[in-house]
Amino acid sequence: MALTATEAGTRKLSTAKAMVEGIAQEMERDPSIFVMGEDVGAYGGIFSSTTGLLERFGKDRVIDTPISETAFLGLATGAATEGMRPIVELMFVDFFGVAMDQIYNHMAKIHFESGGNVKVPLVLMTAVGGGYSDGAQHSQCLWGTFAHLPGMKVVVPSNPADAKGLMIAAIRDDNPVIYMFHKGVMGLPWMAKNPRAIGTVPEGDYQVPIGSASVVRAGKDVTIVTLSLSVHHCLDVAEELAQEGISCEVIDLRSLVPLDRRTVLESVGKTGRMVVVDEDYQSFGLSGELAAIVAETDPGMLRRPLARVAVPDVPIPYSRPLEQAVLPTHSRIAAAIRKTVA
Amino acid sequence: MDPKVKVELYRTMVLIRSFEETILQHYHADKSPAWDIGAGLIPGEMHLSAGQEPVAAGICANLTASDAITATHRPHHLAIAHGVRMEALAAEIFGRETGLGKGRGGHMHLFDPGTHFSCSGIIAEGLPPALGQAFAFQRRGLPNVVVAVTGEGAANQGAFHESLNLAALWKLPVVFVVEDNDWAISVPRTASTAVPSNAARAAAYGIPGERVENNDVEEVWRVAKGAIKRARSGDGPTLIEVHTVRLWGHFEGDAQAYRNDLEEAKAHDPIEVYAGLLAREGVLDTKGAAKIKEECTKEVASAIDFAKTSPLPDPAGALQYVFA
Numbered sequence A: 001m002a003l004t005a006t007e008a009g010t011r012k013l014s015t016a017k018a019m020v021e022g023i024a025q026e027m028e029r030d031p032s033i034f035v036m037g038e039d040v041g042a043y044g045g046i047f048s049s050t051t052g053l054l055e056r057f058g059k060d061r062v063i064d065t066p067i068s069e070t071a072f073l074g075l076a077t078g079a080a081t082e083g084m085r086p087i088v089e090l091m092f093v094d095f096f097g098v099a100m101d102q103i104y105n106h107m108a109k110i111h112f113e114s115g116g117n118v119k120v121p122l123v124l125m126t127a128v129g130g131g132y133s134d135g136a137q138h139s140q141c142l143w144g145t146f147a148h149l150p151g152m153k154v155v156v157p158s159n160p161a162d163a164k165g166l167m168i169a170a171i172r173d174d175n176p177v178i179y180m181f182h183k184g185v186m187g188l189p190w191m192a193k194n195p196r197a198i199g200t201v202p203e204g205d206y207q208v209p210i211g212s213a214s215v216v217r218a219g220k221d222v223t224i225v226t227l228s229l230s231v232h233h234c235l236d237v238a239e240e241l242a243q244e245g246i247s248c249e250v251i252d253l254r255s256l257v258p259l260d261r262r263t264v265l266e267s268v269g270k271t272g273r274m275v276v277v278d279e280d281y282q283s284f285g286l287s288g289e290l291a292a293i294v295a296e297t298d299p300g301m302l303r304r305p306l307a308r309v310a311v312p313d314v315p316i317p318y319s320r321p322l323e324q325a326v327l328p329t330h331s332r333i334a335a336a337i338r339k340t341v342a
Numbered sequence B: 001m002d003p004k005v006k007v008e009l010y011r012t013m014v015l016i017r018s019f020e021e022t023i024l025q026h027y028h029a030d031k032s033p034a035w036d037i038g039a040g041l042i043p044g045e046m047h048l049s050a051g052q053e054p055v056a057a058g059i060c061a062n063l064t065a066s067d068a069i070t071a072t073h074r075p076h077h078l079a080i081a082h083g084v085r086m087e088a089l090a091a092e093i094f095g096r097e098t099g100l101g102k103g104r105g106g107h108m109h110l111f112d113p114g115t116h117f118s119c120s121g122i123i124a125e126g127l128p129p130a131l132g133q134a135f136a137f138q139r140r141g142l143p144n145v146v147v148a149v150t151g152e153g154a155a156n157q158g159a160f161h162e163s164l165n166l167a168a169l170w171k172l173p174v175v176f177v178v179e180d181n182d183w184a185i186s187v188p189r190t191a192s193t194a195v196p197s198n199a200a201r202a203a204a205y206g207i208p209g210e211r212v213e214n215n216d217v218e219e220v221w222r223v224a225k226g227a228i229k230r231a232r233s234g235d236g237p238t239l240i241e242v243h244t245v246r247l248w249g250h251f252e253g254d255a256q257a258y259r260n261d262l263e264e265a266k267a268h269d270p271i272e273v274y275a276g277l278l279a280r281e282g283v284l285d286t287k288g289a290a291k292i293k294e295e296c297t298k299e300v301a302s303a304i305d306f307a308k309t310s311p312l313p314d315p316a317g318a319l320q321y322v323f324a
């Protein structure tokens, strides 16, 4: 008897569809889950993160909101404290500014302030990232900002299978989880085609544990620590550098909070070299944090100076040649790795 | 109303439409066969204003270059009507060094100090800075006013309400204008707003509120004239809502599958409606209208030409302008 695609584990989905599948399966299982945000209903999410949910679950559970982020993000927090499990979308992470108080002073702190007596189980999903000339207010990653503030878990999937598994884990987590999806990993038909945005996704329900990184390419010369769309670039670069005899180990962090220090440290312990590739701003962020945990563990671990490929502390420019100059592109990553192993 | 003003209103609307049609054409020209939002001479999101010309034309006819405007993510009509240099506007949209922001800003982030024009891609967030410009005008004893524009979707943001209150309290010379095009992306106003008219919300702040129906450019002109006069004479802000129409997608590439009013909207193209009215009134015949269209097309073509032949920014300068 021939196996179906699903049984053989070969069924492929885009990251967007994998996310939606995770949400839908959880909504079937748990009636306390609802989805809320701008254009999540009939439109299906500007980045297709909720496509088909309205048709399937109806408008009581898939709810379009007014453009009132403070009100509806706060509403999600309140509903979560009363035992519901909201999945709320902030259309672009760049818009957090209009509602940050509800996020970092309320959603993130209530559990602590209540001495653990009040739980806030919700998922805040939001689109991040640039590379398509959307300018300074629609292209940021900002995961370092959320990871910096205590009380929120932060997950950042780079591929379809992780997107579904992390979504299910985020929904089941009793904490606020910021789920950040890069537009470039979603497999959207109206963005630059990205073959890595389509991949095999198990059909059943499974979790990718929050706080576990993944070694997506094993190597021995240098550790590339990265996340989100940059994982794709790093894998491409690693492939290219292999021809030159450079063996790259690529770590997809997948979660920032909690951070899987062990996987990073084990790899750096082995290679003695670390390149951090991060589409967020460089200073006071992820790359500095990774440098710190290495230095705290064993300052002698690095045999060569650390290299950081991040956005050099400039807002994301609109014009293509400028934007390409500040993003962690293939050529910047390759140059940093070559320098580190030289 | 002076027929000359009528013709000017018409000309401004046609100029805006010519510009938007040309941007539309260039925007889509080089994104195929596999449509990619980041590809082509004009990449990124593109929010065009077709249908909303009466708002820009009617308001800006009452302003001078010393008055300020804060616009939204859909800013071109207001920029053009307010007299922002079209060449620099076009060059910014094409990401060129000669653009308003030297290619750094893009179409949602246009700043023209010469005409006190600015806009923002964050909903309703152009209102607070408008208060500050008005505050500066007031403190300096200048007769200038600020027009702060948002969509009807934006009228549900905190910044909208905070700004109305503060402007009313301090009698700042601001005119708030809500462009009600019925839609906030895919969300109809009936699903977002608890009151049928945003003008009614003025009562909450003790200021006058007026709603202009039917996308009527002359009525916009008349109501704006009164509000601007009031602001100039120190009597404080007014809230105006204009019921306008979004003829095209929220952004380019929006298939608008959620929209059931498209055919009807197209039948209410304000430029055709106004051309018809002016013809019936004997103010402008078809020949006159054709001449205006031709002149506008030429003006736009030369601005686009300027943009396309301007240099792209040098990547070596990517870190410039973060600080003064």
Ligand SMILES: Cc1ncc(C[n+]2csc(CCOP(=O)(O)OP(=O)(O)O)c2C)c(N)n1
Binding pocket: A038, A067, A069, A091, A095, A098, B073, B074, B121, B122, B123, B150, B151, B152, B153, B154, B155, B179, B181, B183, B184, B185, B246, B250
């Ligand atoms: C704070 C914030 N939330 C959401 C968005 C995304 N967004 C951009 S335009 C838009 C709809 C705006 O509707 P409206 O104010 O009616 O203006 P229109 O687009 O109809 O001109 C939304 C939700 C944003 N830019 N900023």
